[in-house]
Every structure is written in structure tokens, then in C-alpha cells.
Amino acid sequence: MSVSRRQFIASGAVAASVGILAGCESPRVQTGGDATPLAEAIVPFDGPVQAGVATPQQASLDLVGFRLKEGVDKRALARLMRLWTEDARAITAGDTPLGSLEPEMNQKPANLTITVGFGERVFDIAAPAKKPAWLHDMPPLSRDQLDPKWGQTDLVLQICSDDPLMNAWAMRHMTRAAMDYVSTQWVQQGFMNAFGSIKEGETPRNMFGQVDGTVNPHTDAEYAEQVWIDEPGDFAGSTSMVVRRIAMNLDTWEMLDRTSREEAVGRKLDDGAPLTGGDEHTPPDMNARDEYGLPVIDRNSHMARSMPPADHPEQQFKRRPYNYNLPPEPDQEQLSNAGLVFITFQKDPDVQFVPVLARLDEADRLNEWITHIGSAVYWVPPGTSLVGAQDRFWGESILS
Amino acid sequence: MYKAGKLTVLAVASGLALSACSPAQEQPSTETAVAASATETVSETTTVEKETDAEGVLQLENGTIRAKQAADQPEGKNMTGLFGTLHNTSDADVQIVGFETSLGEAAYEIHEVVDGVMQEKVGGITIPAGGTHELKPGGDHFMIMNYDPEIPAGDVVDVTLITADGQKVSVSDVAVRSMLPGDEDYGADGSLQGHHTHH
Secondary structure, rough: OOOOHHHHHHHHHHHHHHHHHHHOOOOOOOOOOOOOOOOOOOOOOOOOOOOOOOOOOOOOEEEEEEEEEOOOOOOHHHHHHHHHHHHHHHHHHHHOOOOOOOOOHHOOOOEEEEEEEEEEHHHHHHHHOOOOOOOOOOOOOOOOOOOOOOOOOOOEEEEEEOOOOHHHHHEEEEEEEEOEEEEEEEEEEEEEOOOOOOOOOOOOOOOOOOEEEOOOOOOHHHHHHHOOOOHHHHHHOOOOEEEEEEEEEEOHHHOHHHHHHHHOOOOOOOOOOOOOOOOOOOOOOOOOOOOOEEOOOOOOHHHHHOOOOOOOOOOOOEEEOEEEEOOOOOOOOOOOEEEEEEEEEEOOOOHHHHHHHHHHHHOOOHHHHHEEEEEEEEEEEEOOOOOOOOOOOOOOHHHH | OOHHHHHHOOOOOHHHHOOOOOOOOOOOOHHHHHOOOOOOHHHHHHHOOOOOOOOOOEEEEEEEEEEEEOOOOOOOOOEEEEEEEEEEOOOOEEEEEEEEEEEOEEEEEEEEEEEOOEOOOOOOEEEEEEEEEOOOOOOEEEEEEEOOOOOOOOOOOEEEEEEEOOEEEEEEEEEEEOOOOOOEEEEEOOOEOOOOOOO
């Protein structure tokens, strides 16, 4: 295409092309006849932005954090990104990636997306002058219990699809293809509803039973405003990814009655509507009072504390969280080992996300039942294309 | 098999664009519709299609060189294999008797696996007009030997196929990949064994 990537994003055409996917039924496509429901479910890999950010959430997540092997320099990073991009392009299209003897394992990609993120160290090695100012550890928060085992990694792959076996094989191939360059540091697996179990566009729930993900960009303009970086030129179509691993104490949460649970968040459990009425997407009325003159929505409820303040409307971001539910640790007291892999995308986490985290750390009714146990930040390179002026492989402009 | 998948992608993407907000409907059957078309357009858009520059003789589809470390490294070797699917796109049989690469000086041999043992394939590979021949672990393959330096995953190598009648057919940008299969020290039955005709 002749239009520059920046123009393409500014014109809203980006979200339009993913809007096709995000808006209604596509790409979670139902087919008639003998075809299985996900038979033709392919998310295009190339484009001005990477897939897997605006793509409607698929059922399975494998978020893989990688550590660079010793001696990996800029040229090695370029080689890795070249092979990873080519292989991801093939796998997500249902084509056998080079070197694979298992063509059967990805014939039905089931809406597979593979999204890469660069940690701070990649810039330190390859392009220190280009490192975004926001690409650093989250500032420590008083309630955090961050475990280094869920900490920052050099690279991350977000692998999502509507088929857990497809996800597993994609993770396998990307891992083995990169074996000379990286080792796996952690894997954060997650899930939401299986394809076909909830309606298209319906906001999924977390293990607290809450509708989770209501406040999000939806339109082209909102994505352009909140998510897609548009300058400098190399960076057009990129974004940031923040990963917060959040442990949930289901034992103590479930001691609450439903009303108390709703008050902690500020939303109804049944449909996610704010306690002041309407439906899920109705804005809350923060000034509403009950018959005692008390605020209907607790000032310290999760919703109240996470909302952007009137004087900081820029504190918005894309939330794309997944649930996790692990085997309980042998010595743990809680019955379950569950929580959220809370992934967000935004132009600048320092401006849009950190202030929200800080405000929640200061006060949030929900803090009683959640603990942040992991944190990582990444630059998500622009999308790729084999035609035109875009990067042919992930991060090409900063790795050249 | 490989091509059909890519063609399906292109068709589905455009199909989605057209049918975005209509109720669930049959996706067009893409495999047959596009199978006949657009090898040209597909070849622009996929690395797999970086095949021959010479017209109408030979193409190497999914060409892959097995990555290796330098011979002086603990896990290093001085040889590696090249795999892929050869297509004879001409209307006459073609006999491939050798090859070279942009790696430079090395021993380039065509090998076969017979009764689990790898050996040089006398007479090379003859592909009938319009036919294909697969180079694969456990089967016929090309060997790059007596080559000490690293061949790292993610690099690309230019390959030149040499035919019995002296034609040289270039195949550019053959990709290097880490592969678990294709270690020449393992026979087709999975047992560790030596390579015949080591130089």
C-alpha cells in the first residue's frame, strides 16, 4: 500500500480493518453445513499493527516470557525476529512453518494470534537511543508482593486462540525455533470462555464472577487515541504491553454476600451495570445518593478508583485479561490458586496506566482480595508486511 | 499441501472484509477456488515462495537449511542438511547432480537414506516433467559438508542447483532454521550412527 503507516492509523483504517474482526461476528465465524465452527477462523497476521491487541479475545492464552541467551547481540536479535515473524505468519495462516514435520498440527488455526513484545533489555542491546521513556519496571507499590519468577523478561510472546491444542503447538514451535537465542523464563497460561459458549461481544467474567473488561476502547478513534503509538515514524503502529499477574483470594471473597461484592466493585454482578443503574455500558453516576444521603457507588470501590479523574481523561487503556487457575501449592492455605493475567495495551503506561495502579494501591475496596504478584512491561512493535514500506519482520527498523 | 494453506488465507481475509456484519453465513470454499490462481501473487507475499530466479525449470518450495554451530563449539559440527520440496516446472525430466551455495567452499553432496543408512545418492535426483521430489529427514536430502563456520537460524543462503546438462538454477534466500529432526548422526530407525562417505 502506498499510504504511510502513520496515515493509515490516523485515518482509522487500522481499526477498520481490525474492526471487521472486532465489530460483529468475524473472525469468530460460524459456518454452516459440515464445516466445524472454527474451520475458517483465521486472523490475518500482517497489517499496520500486530494482531492480538484489538483482536476479540480468544479462549486460550499462553503468554511466554523469554530470556535472551548470553551473547545474543543486535544481529542475533534480527535473525531471531526474522525467523519468528516468518514462522508466526505461517502458523497463524494454517501453513506449515519451515522445519516442522507436523503439518497437521496447525491446519485449523482457530483465530490464532501471535504477538511479540520487546523488554527493556532488547533496546539496551540493540538500540539504546530509541528506547521509549516509559519502557521500565513499574514503580513499586505498597501492596505489591511481586515475585521475581513472574518478573520482567527480555521478550514475550502472547499466543492466543480458540483451541488450546493449537495454542500449545504454536507455543511449542515458537519455542523450539528460537532455541539458539532464548530460553523460557515463565509461561502465564490463561483462559476465558470457550468459543461459542458466550455471545459474540459479550464481556467475559473473572473468577470473582464479575463481568471483566467493560471499559475498553472499541472504535477506531478510541484505539488511535489510547493504544496505537503514532510517532516517530519507526514506531507508528506500535504500542506498549503491561502484564500484571494478580492473585485472587476466592476463599475470603466468597464469604461476602452478593450485595457486599457488588459494593466493592461498584457494579452489579448479574449484568455489570453500575449500581446507579442502566446497563453494562451506562456511565456511572458518581453523584447519586441513597436514601441515607450516602453515595450509591462507594468512593473507594474498584470502579470509582480506576476511573480516569475528570482532570485526567487520558488514563484509559485497553484491557485484555485472562483468568488463571493453577493447582494449589502443596503448603498453601487457600483452597484455590487462581487469579488474573491482567494484560493492558496503551500508548504510554506512565501516563495512562501507572497513575491508575497508584490510585488503586492507595485505596480500592478490592485490595482486600487481590494481590499483584507479577509485573512486566514491553514495547509491542508495529505490524509487518511483505509489501510496501513496513517492517518485514518484527522490530526490523530498530534492529537494522 | 503447503500452498493451499496460504491461498486460503488470502481468500478468507478478503471474504471477511466483505461479509463483516452479516449474520453467520457459509464461508466461501476457498481451497478449490483459489488453487488455480495466484501463485504469482502468493509468491510476492510469503517467504516460502522465495524460490527460483530461473524461469520454468526448477523451484525449491519450503527450502530449509538446518542451523548449526561452528565446528569448534561443544555442540558444533562441520556439516548440515538442506530440505524442501523440489518442483520440476519444465516439460522435460530434470536430473539434479549437484548444488552450491553462497556459503562458499564446502563439500556439497546429494544424499539418500537406504535401510536406515545415509549415503551419497549416485546419479543425483531425477525429477520427471511437472513432478516433485521431497528432500526430508529420513529421505533424500542435500548435505553441506566440510563447512566449519556457524550457520545460524534466521539467516538466509542462496543455493544454486546444478543439472546434468550443466544448467545452474538459482534459488535465493533459503532460510536457516533450528530443527530437531534432520541430524545426520541419527539414522532413519532413530539409532545413532555414522555417515557414509565422510570426507
